Amino acid sequence: MTATGPTLLHDPVHNRGSAFPLEDRARLGLEGLLPPGADTLATQIARVHLQLGVLEDDLQKYLLLSDLQARNETLYYATLMSDPATFMPLVYTPTVGEACQKFDHILRAPRGLYLPITAKGRLKSLIANWPEKDVRFIVVTDGERILGLGDLGVNGMGIPVGKLALYTVCAGVPPAMTLPITLDVGTNNQTYLDDPLYLGLRQPRMRGEEYDAFIEEFVTAIGDLFPACCIQWEDFANFHAVPILERYKDRICTYNDDIQGTAAVALAGIYGALRISKQKLTDQTFLFLGGGSAATGIAELISEAMVLEGIGIEEARARNWLFDVNGLMVTSRTDIAAFQKPFAHDHAALASFVEAIEQIKPTGIIGVSTVPKLFNQAVIETMARINDRPIIFPYSNPTSRSECTAEEAYKWSEGRAIFASGSPFQPVRLGDRTFIPGQGNNVYIFPAMGMAVLATQASRVTEDMFIVAAQAVAELVTQDELDSGLIYPPQHDIRNASLHVAARIAERIFDKGLARVERPADIAARIEAMAYQPIYPEV
Ligand SMILES: NC(=O)C1=CN([C@@H]2O[C@H](COP(=O)(O)OP(=O)(O)OC[C@H]3O[C@@H](n4cnc5c(N)ncnc54)[C@H](OP(=O)(O)O)[C@@H]3O)[C@@H](O)[C@H]2O)C=CC1
Ligand SMILES: CC(=O)C(=O)O
Numbered sequence: 001m002t003a004t005g006p007t008l009l010h011d012p013v014h015n016r017g018s019a020f021p022l023e024d025r026a027r028l029g030l031e032g033l034l035p036p037g038a039d040t041l042a043t044q045i046a047r048v049h050l051q052l053g054v055l056e057d058d059l060q061k062y063l064l065l066s067d068l069q070a071r072n073e074t075l076y077y078a079t080l081m082s083d084p085a086t087f088m089p090l091v092y093t094p095t096v097g098e099a100c101q102k103f104d105h106i107l108r109a110p111r112g113l114y115l116p117i118t119a120k121g122r123l124k125s126l127i128a129n130w131p132e133k134d135v136r137f138i139v140v141t142d143g144e145r146i147l148g149l150g151d152l153g154v155n156g157m158g159i160p161v162g163k164l165a166l167y168t169v170c171a172g173v174p175p176a177m178t179l180p181i182t183l184d185v186g187t188n189n190q191t192y193l194d195d196p197l198y199l200g201l202r203q204p205r206m207r208g209e210e211y212d213a214f215i216e217e218f219v220t221a222i223g224d225l226f227p228a229c230c231i232q233w234e235d236f237a238n239f240h241a242v243p244i245l246e247r248y249k250d251r252i253c254t255y256n257d258d259i260q261g262t263a264a265v266a267l268a269g270i271y272g273a274l275r276i277s278k279q280k281l282t283d284q285t286f287l288f289l290g291g292g293s294a295a296t297g298i299a300e301l302i303s304e305a306m307v308l309e310g311i312g313i314e315e316a317r318a319r320n321w322l323f324d325v326n327g328l329m330v331t332s333r334t335d336i337a338a339f340q341k342p343f344a345h346d347h348a349a350l351a352s353f354v355e356a357i358e359q360i361k362p363t364g365i366i367g368v369s370t371v372p373k374l375f376n377q378a379v380i381e382t383m384a385r386i387n388d389r390p391i392i393f394p395y396s397n398p399t400s401r402s403e404c405t406a407e408e409a410y411k412w413s414e415g416r417a418i419f420a421s422g423s424p425f426q427p428v429r430l431g432d433r434t435f436i437p438g439q440g441n442n443v444y445i446f447p448a449m450g451m452a453v454l455a456t457q458a459s460r461v462t463e464d465m466f467i468v469a470a471q472a473v474a475e476l477v478t479q480d481e482l483d484s485g486l487i488y489p490p491q492h493d494i495r496n497a498s499l500h501v502a503a504r505i506a507e508r509i510f511d512k513g514l515a516r517v518e519r520p521a522d523i524a525a526r527i528e529a530m531a532y533q534p535i536y537p538e539v
């Protein structure tokens with residue numbers, strides 16, 4: 001029996017607000033509870049656009065949209081899908097970064113599951129409180145490396161919430177099947193520990209065996225309660241992200257978006273760049289600013305993609321170099337972690353990034369350092385002197401952490417940079433030319449991966465699925481888009497792009513025998529039919 005009256009108006013899944021048809025209102029006990037006129041979904045969307053249009057501050061817009069999500073889910077998704085290029089920067093990077101930093105101050109309706117380490121031993125009973133019983137996709141963080149903003153404790157919850165909204169908007173993963181989770185193992189962020197409004201555990205971060213046992217209990221509980229569920233790890237510090245992925249990738253359906261999703265979107269951008277420069281992947285050398293989860297994930301996937309073009313894995317890895325806070329990663333350094341070692345090469349130690357560019361002569365630089373402005377004029381001018389079409393990817397998020405702006409990259413390279421950034425930039429005018437900067441963000445990958453896994457009920461997520469995803473993104477970019485500098489599909493068309501990428505990944509899942517459903521005659525049609533549409537459910 002569907003709820004009626006005020007209870008119905010407070011159920012975000014079934015609520016239509018002012019769009020309840022007049023003829024249904026008596027039956028649903030809604031007469032008098034709504035204005036006498038009736039909206040359509042279209043007039044409701046127009047009203048949200050109007051309300052957002054008068055707000056100048058993006059955080060206020062973020063709040064308006066989260067309130068809407070808590071009140072009327074269909075209208076929320078319909079609004080986001082009405083103009084993804086406008087709304088993605090509000091519910092995702094860059095605005096979500098500011099929202100997370102202030103999450104305890106701006107909190108209105110909590111969303112998702114919070115699992116504190118103090119509930120160790122009882123996680124299953126907490127997770128069982130989640131009202132939906134067919135959860136297929138979890139995005140989980142422990143809040144330690146939120147975008148490039150560091151340890152935000154439970155305030156990091158904005159990231160799983162925002163990413164899962166985009167699973168739905170971009171690729172149609174039904175929202176009822178998604179679950180955002182924050183594991184609260186404490187925080188080392190003193191500002192939050194001192195803030196009376198902070199809502200997480202007031203204790204230093206748990207480390208070591210107790211942390212590992214907590215993760216193990218979490219994974220086991222999810223497997224028991226939601227056996228068809230895929231777990232996406234998000235924004236963990238690299239010393240947890242890498243071992244967690246290693247531990248679980250062959251045991252359950254799981255992946256880490258910062259390592260694998262980012263790698264795929266970077267590879268897609270490189271494939272696009274090579275169509276512009278008319279070069280081969282195996283002719284490239286990449287120098288990363290940063291040597292963490294994202295850098296090593298991208299470097300490894302590029303290496304694997306180079307192997308597909310005929311060179312050995314060691315030779316491929318030798319074309320990928322890391323440069324971190326202590327300089328170029330060379331074999332003589334003693335501070336290199338195991339996951340970085342494949343990309344530490346024999347070379348003299350170098351402390352200057354420009355000097356490293358001079359000596360290594362990369363064709364592309366990829367910024368995943370969390371530190372803004374390090375792709376300075378000298379860096380970009382050196383890249384532009386060495387390369388006819390230098391690849392410049394400042395991937396750190398949010399915008400305040402970007403290694404350079406689009407304008408800087410185009411200006412300092414005299415318009416020759418092939419550019420993409422983790423957070424969006426506006427088009428850049430240089431003389432009589434207009435450049436459209438692409439957003440090199442894993443948002444081109446994770447929603448599609450989610451839909452592919454859902455449609456196939458994949459038992460595992462494997463590396464080659466990310467190479468396929470990269471190829472599928474790249475093949476959508478038209479010559480006109482490349483001519484304007486755009487190496488990713490335009491954001492306004494991200495839904496079509498994601499459904500295409502999902503179908504290509506799903507094909508690979510079926511080919512590898514990892515699907516747990518029968519192969520349909522038309523995979524793309526099956527995905528299209530499964531994809532969530534923002535249409536009011538019957539009541
Ligand atoms: N565009 C996209 O889709 C994505 C972007 N990102 C972004 O990438 C960034 C990094 O993420 P991730 O790799 O997971 O984070 P990590 O913390 O794992 O890596 C950051 C790396 O940068 C290094 N670093 C810090 N300061 C400097 C400096 N001054 N010069 C050079 N290197 C420095 C760190 O070294 P040390 O550890 O020694 O401090 C570390 O190796 C974040 O801003 C994140 O938002 C991540 C995923 C996806
Ligand atoms: C995009 C993303 O996953 C990050 O910046 O961490």
Ligand SMILES: [Mg+2]
Nearest residue numbers: 147234235258
């Ligand atoms: Mg991330």
